[in-house]
Amino acid sequence: SQQGEEDPQALSIQEGENATMNCSYKTSINNLQWYRQNSGRGLVHLILIRSNEREKHSGRLRVTLDTSKKSSSLLITASRAADTASYFCATGGNSGGSNYKLTFGKGTLLTVNP
């Protein structure tokens, strides 16, 4: 199966609730990144967590990384209708530099109902 697989594939919640999305991967990584994509648009970088980090926060976003389980989670707290989008995790290998390739998961489609 593909590196960087998210679950659930689709998530529908009410405004104000928290949304949790998970990502699993197979090979060793240097870091893991989360992106958001609104329908028919490009990707917006949300957060990057390095392999030696366990948790990271950015505003209403909280990302965790468990390298022993090869998994990560993205938590969006106090969700808003504007958070409706597809969320992708992306992983890369151990090489650095600007030539660094990302492998994207299949994504979670989050719908926040007003």
Place this chain on the structure above:
Amino acid sequence: GAVVSQHPSRVICKSGTSVKIECRSLDFQATTMFWYRQFPKQSLMLMATSNEGSKATYEQGVEKDKFLINHASLTLSTLTVTSAHPEDSSFYICSASGLATFYNEQFFGPGTRLTVL
């Protein structure tokens, strides 16, 4: 900072014609640009990686003669879909990365919707 643009945003063409898509980094020098394609409700699939001034590296299964990539300057890369067919209809997204950007971070363009009739 770190803005990447794509042009055009949408293009409709007839089968057999060639289409060029531009990807520009507006406020930083992109030593590397990546081209992805995305089918509806699916993930991004990396097509090729291009470094300024050298030939692009294509992913397995991507025809380099079909998808011509040129990265002639540190701010511009182009993808030309040659002899386009309906199955080439997709959303094409570029991203850019550079030595001055955050380690391993790629900045994505807004995408180009290609429809081949």
